[in-house]
Amino acid sequence: MNILYLEDLAPGQRFAGNTCIRIEESRVRTFASEFDPQPFHLDEGAASASIFRGLAASGWHTAAVTMRLLVDSEFRPAGGIVGAGFDELRWPRPVRPGDELRVEGEVLEVRPSKSRPEQGLIKVRTNTLNQNGEIVQTFVGNLVVRSRSATSPES
């Protein structure tokens, strides 16, 4: 897919990732050690007695991996994937060591900016799936996208 300007985007458009990322147990632990050092992300024994019933990746690890999958996907908005914010971020099931994640998405809304004609905002539902096709994360991203009519390369 080519670079997508605001004018190229419309509700209902779907996209898929080009890649999978395998979640290695060692990275689950090192990510958690730095950013989310809670027992259920670090220790198998503590994790099995927790709400997760086994070692689980930090949700923020899953979110970060999802961003990588998006950047490498066929979804290429003009100006990059620039999140103004995210809503309805949910982790309906745990990500386990060894899981292989991929993304898929759908454009929900496209809205030109009234104050800044060189850009607009889009809403994109993004699902992250494991190797069994089960959703492990979902969110609605609010992204800033350039208009084709943008005149300055900086805008």
Added chain:
Amino acid sequence: MNILYLEDLAPGQRFAGNTCIRIEESRVRTFASEFDPQPFHLDEGAASASIFRGLAASGWHTAAVTMRLLVDSEFRPAGGIVGAGFDELRWPRPVRPGDELRVEGEVLEVRPSKSRPEQGLIKVRTNTLNQNGEIVQTFVGNLVVRSRSATSPES
């Protein structure tokens, strides 16, 4: 602050972080290389011509650092900080290399579970601030918290 069970929590309670985390330029680049490899998170020149007007940390880096600040804060819900999901995640201004981040939060809502009396859900507004007291990230977390009445150590 001690461990907080569902019964200990009430709307309006506020908490603060105990620590700051300094965002090193090298970590901005390595985090982005792994999870968000877009020019404005990697290269000063490209970043200055982008919407960010200078090198900026990935929002997911800020989110992960915020989680670490929360885990190390005085806010210690029973069972750990277990996010069922997050809403209204926003990054109102960029995080720059050298910024020192801290968190503060407020309990917005406390709701026992009807189907699972051993736990409940709370909503917590969390702000991440830089060294100038400016908000660089905000979200509303939906957290699962154990009830004091939980009878099993596993629940």
